[in-house]
Amino acid sequence: MNRAQLARGGAALGIVLAVIGGLLAAVIGCTQRQLPGRVTNVAGLVAALKFHLTDQNGVPVSAASYRGDAVLLYFGYTHCTKECPTTLATLADALQRLGSQARLVRVLFVTVDPRRDTGPVLRRYVSDFGPQFVGLRGTTAQLTRMIKRYRVTYRYQKPYPHGDYQVSHSSAVFIFGPDGRARLLVQSGARAGIIAADLRRLLPARAAVAHAHGGSPAST
Amino acid sequence: MRILSYLLPWQFSPLACAVFTVTLVLYVRGLAVLRRSGAPVGPWRPFVFFLGLALNYAVLQTYFDYLAQHMFWVHRLQHLILHHIGPALLVLSAPVSVLRAGLPAPVWRVLRASWVRRPIGLLWRVLQNELLAPVLFVGLIYFWLTPSVQFLAMLSQRLYLLMNWSILIDGILFWWMILAPIEAQGAAAVPYGRRVIVLTAVALPQIVLGAYITLCSRPLYSIYAVCGRAWHISPMLDQQLGGLLTWIPGAMMSAVGVLVILHHVLQAERRALAQARAKAADPPAGVPA
Numbered sequence: 001m002n003r004a005q006l007a008r009g010g011a012a013l014g015i016v017l018a019v020i021g022g023l024l025a026a027v028i029g030c031t032q033r034q035l036p037g038r039v040t041n042v043a044g045l046v047a048a049l050k051f052h053l054t055d056q057n058g059v060p061v062s063a064a065s066y067r068g069d070a071v072l073l074y075f076g077y078t079h080c081t082k083e084c085p086t087t088l089a090t091l092a093d094a095l096q097r098l099g100s101q102a103r104l105v106r107v108l109f110v111t112v113d114p115r116r117d118t119g120p121v122l123r124r125y126v127s128d129f130g131p132q133f134v135g136l137r138g139t140t141a142q143l144t145r146m147i148k149r150y151r152v153t154y155r156y157q158k159p160y161p162h163g164d165y166q167v168s169h170s171s172a173v174f175i176f177g178p179d180g181r182a183r184l185l186v187q188s189g190a191r192a193g194i195i196a197a198d199l200r201r202l203l204p205a206r207a208a209v210a211h212a213h214g215g216s217p218a219s220t
Numbered sequence: 221m222r223i224l225s226y227l228l229p230w231q232f233s234p235l236a237c238a239v240f241t242v243t244l245v246l247y248v249r250g251l252a253v254l255r256r257s258g259a260p261v262g263p264w265r266p267f268v269f270f271l272g273l274a275l276n277y278a279v280l281q282t283y284f285d286y287l288a289q290h291m292f293w294v295h296r297l298q299h300l301i302l303h304h305i306g307p308a309l310l311v312l313s314a315p316v317s318v319l320r321a322g323l324p325a326p327v328w329r330v331l332r333a334s335w336v337r338r339p340i341g342l343l344w345r346v347l348q349n350e351l352l353a354p355v356l357f358v359g360l361i362y363f364w365l366t367p368s369v370q371f372l373a374m375l376s377q378r379l380y381l382l383m384n385w386s387i388l389i390d391g392i393l394f395w396w397m398i399l400a401p402i403e404a405q406g407a408a409a410v411p412y413g414r415r416v417i418v419l420t421a422v423a424l425p426q427i428v429l430g431a432y433i434t435l436c437s438r439p440l441y442s443i444y445a446v447c448g449r450a451w452h453i454s455p456m457l458d459q460q461l462g463g464l465l466t467w468i469p470g471a472m473m474s475a476v477g478v479l480v481i482l483h484h485v486l487q488a489e490r491r492a493l494a495q496a497r498a499k500a501a502d503p504p505a506g507v508p509a
Contacts, residue, residue: 010417045376148231151375153290153448170448185375187446 039186039198046174046182047149049073053110053142056123056135063180069106070202071176072186075152077113077167078125083188084109087173092129093192094199104178104203107133110146112154112169114138150174177202230286233381240277247273247315250322257321265313272309275301280384289374290450292441293461299387300465303361304473307391311399312480341407348397348408354418357394358425360386361466365429371443394422398477401484412481419481423474430467434460 049063049071072091076084088109095102109126111117114137117125122135138146147153152170159165173186175198184198229236247269254261278284279298288298320328330336346352363369364383373379398419402409410418433440439455449458 010414010420040371042372042375045372045379047377151289151377151380151447153286153450155448155451157452168448168452170446172446185446187442 039184039190039194042174042182042185044182046151046185048182049176049180050149051110051136051138051142051146053136053138053146054119056119056126056137058119061136066106066108067180068178069104070178070199071180072105072107073110073150073174073176074107074172075110075112075147075154075169077111077169078117078121079113079164080167080169083169083171087171087188088129088133090190090192091173091195092133094195095130095132097192097196098199101200101203102132105132105199108136109133110136110138110143112143113156113167114140114143175199175202226283228283229281230283230289231377233281235381235385236277236280240273240281243273243319246319246322248322250318250320253321254318261318265315265318267313268309269313269315269318272306272313275309276306276388279306280388287450289380290444290448291453292444292458293465294450296462296465298384299361299364300469302384302388303357303391304395304470307388307395308399308473308476310392311395314400314404316404345408347393348405348410350397350410350414350418353394353397354422356390357422360390361426361470362429365433365466367440367442370441371446374443374447395477399480401487412485415481416478419474419477423471426470427467430463430465430470432463434463434467436463 049066052060052062055061074084074087074091076087078084088107091107095105095107098105107126107129109122111122117135117137119135119137122137126133126135152172154167154169157166157168171188174182175184175186177183183202186195247266251261251266279288279301284294284298287294289295323331347356364373364387373383396405397408397410398415402412436459439445439459441459444458445455449455
């Protein structure tokens with residue numbers, strides 16, 4: 001093989017690679033519309049439920065406190081004007097659709113703004129959404145451990161002149177099975193019906209047991 | 221205190237700690253051994269080696285890692301260092317002779333035993349193949365930048381580690397094949413001319429992908445919105461900066477590579493010329509003048 005042949009071969013290889021690359025990029029990116037509000041299966045990818053925090057009544061709690069229930073984990077803060085209320089309302093809607101099975105579900109609302117979100121503030125806030133909603137707060141160290149574990153983040157924005165400030169935070173809802181293992185990740189914008197259907201799949205056996213023990217189905 | 225917290229790992233990795241410590245100890249020991257044996261290494265090679273090692277360590281085991289997890293463009297900068305700049309610096313420092321001098325003799329004996337050397341040599345020749353290496357190099361970039369793959373890699377600690385280590389190891393393999401002088405490479409050496417072709421071949425797909433990410437008018441990587449960004453920046457600006465980092469410096473490294481190869485070619489030519497001149501100046505003994 002002489003030099004000219006080599007150059008030609010190389011040029012051909014380059015062009016082929018570029019074309020393949022271009023096609024791949026087109027196929028991967030442009031045809032796959034990223035639907036907002038998807039529910040993604042994250043079993044085996046996201047860490048199992050584990051934390052040490054304080055609940056809205058000042059009681060220290062850990063993941064073990066909620067073992068046996070499906071857990072929905074969400075990071076937010078009560079002064080949040082749009083994202084948090086919308087997400088929590090959607091989750092409340094989804095729980096309502098579950099009927100009696102909703103008793104086997106907990107929504108853990110972990111505040112990323114524990115300075116303003118004291119126990120009483122959290123208590124008042126979560127009670128608006130339903131009895132399954134729990135407000136949790138922790139020290140900076142506890143919160144940092146948690147965001148490292150779930151690979152999310154939050155950040156305090158520059159305060160307004162009157163001292164009020166916003167906090168940017170993750171929009172994900174992590175769903176854990178009754179065994180504490182991660183199952184699903186809900187992106188913001190997911191519809192309540194879809195979340196309810198996914199939750200139902202996580203708790204068939206337990207609900208049947210509860211039913212057999214005389215739990216009267218809630219009126220729907 | 222604040223500075224210290226920026227220097228500490230965001231998520232401590234025992235694997236990274238072990239790999240970087242062992243490499244550093246071997247290298248420093250090698251420097252000492254060579255100095256004692258009367259063949260000290262000049263200041264530049266260790267400087268370039270430590271710079272490459274420090275850059276790779278910094279993007280993996282400091283606060284930088286946190287930013288890379290929560291900002292697309294910092295993630296792209298992390299991979300530019302792990303896949304291009306860091307490995308290229310390590311290779312340019314010609315570290316093999318120093319690391320070998322630093323290896324304890326029993327370890328060196330085990331490495332030279334045929335049952336170790338043969339499978340490693342075979343694997344090495346496969347990985348240093350001039351057709352496979354560029355496909356692997358570009359393939360890894362495309363794979364981890366597939367939006368659905370990137371989504372899961374940023375959620376899972378294990379996938380994230382796999383991503384960064386695969387990128388770093390492939391970077392070292394690729395730039396060794398491209399930048400190391402032929403006489404240092406042994407049986408697997410690729411001729412300089414073909415290396416230039418390989419560099420061109422890997423630049424083009426990086427340009428295509430980088431341009432695509434930069435010019436795409438909608439967000440491709442939703443994971444950064446889902447998990448939160450490290451500071452306030454619009455998703456599109458984040459994506460455009462990340463795209464530019466993939467597009468321009470990534471491809472520019474190919475040009476730098478060509479310059480290094482040119483340097484090797486000129487060196488070889490100069491040596492050959494000097495040899496020819498020496499031969500002409502004093503003809504072999506026994507030949508009458």
